[in-house]
Amino acid sequence: AQSVTQPDIHITVSEGASLELRCNYSYGATPYLFWYVQSPGQGLQLLLKYFSGDTLVQGIKGFEAEFKRSQSSFNLRKPSVHWSDAAEYFCAVRNNDMRFGAGTRLTVKP
Amino acid sequence: DSGVTQTPKHLITATGQRVTLRCSPRSGDLSVYWYQQSLDQGLQFLIQYYNGEERAKGNILERFSAQQFPDLHSELNLSSLELGDSALYFCASSVMDRADTQYFGPGTRLTVL
Numbered sequence: 001a002q003s004v005t006q007p008d009i010h011i012t013v014s015e016g017a018s019l020e021l022r023c024n025y026s027y028g029a030t031p032y033l034f035w036y037v038q039s040p041g042q043g044l045q046l047l048l049k050y051f052s053g054d055t056l057v058q059g060i061k062g063f064e065a066e067f068k069r070s071q072s073s074f075n076l077r078k079p080s081v082h083w084s085d086a087a088e089y090f091c092a093v094r095n096n097d098m099r100f101g102a103g104t105r106l107t108v109k110p
Numbered sequence: 111d112s113g114v115t116q117t118p119k120h121l122i123t124a125t126g127q128r129v130t131l132r133c134s135p136r137s138g139d140l141s142v143y144w145y146q147q148s149l150d151q152g153l154q155f156l157i158q159y160y161n162g163e164e165r166a167k168g169n170i171l172e173r174f175s176a177q178q179f180p181d182l183h184s185e186l187n188l189s190s191l192e193l194g195d196s197a198l199y200f201c202a203s204s205v206m207d208r209a210d211t212q213y214f215g216p217g218t219r220l221t222v223l
Contacts, residue, residue: 034211043112043200043214044153090153097166098143098212100153 002027004093006101013081014109021076021104023091032094033074035065038103039087047089050074061085083108113137114215116201122221128189131218135182135203141165142184143204143212144176148197159184160207188220196222 048059155168
């Protein structure tokens with residue numbers, strides 16, 4: 001069965017520092033992969049997605065993610081975090097249905 | 111703004127009651143998905159409809175049901191409500207099916223007292 005693991009429940013970074021949020025998936029074939037962000041009291045907003053092709057995917061708000069088949073990973077990165085990036089981040093895998101990871105809550109220190 | 115609308119925003123009801131949540135997909139989207147987000151279960155897929163027909167089912171309880179109407183809006187019906195049904199319920203929509211990107215609505219917060 002497909003599954004998604006986000007090993008980090010909570011991450012704190014300083015404003016301006018780089019960020020990497022981890023995501024590992026378990027699935028027989030290459031799934032469709034997504035990163036969503038959820039601000040408090042809001043719905044989910046799509047940051048980026050990977051279906052096929054170039055394994056480095058650019059998204060909105062300066063985020064990027066790299067698909068690594070050998071590691072079954074799809075980690076989200078940002079070179080310089082802004083205070084407005086504080087939110088909950090969800091990695092998701094799609095085949096017949098969408099499976100979400102448990103989420104990583106990002107806190108940004110001034 | 112994703113273009114997906116959900117009503118109501120908040121709903122407070124009592125155990126044993128029945129409620130209906132409504133979702134209007136983005137213009138042109140044929141698929142509608144329902145999700146439940148709770149602190150203990152996280153974000154869980156409930157059910158998907160595509161152009162009026164049920165397409166995929168996830169962890170949806172038998173007390174819950176959904177449908178998609180000819181105008182493509184969808185309703186999620188929750189009956190015999192229990193305290194544990196308190197959660198955020200999200201609707202998402204996509205143009206087609208499967209590989210398509212899903213766009214999420216703002217959610218309906220259900221509180222069962």
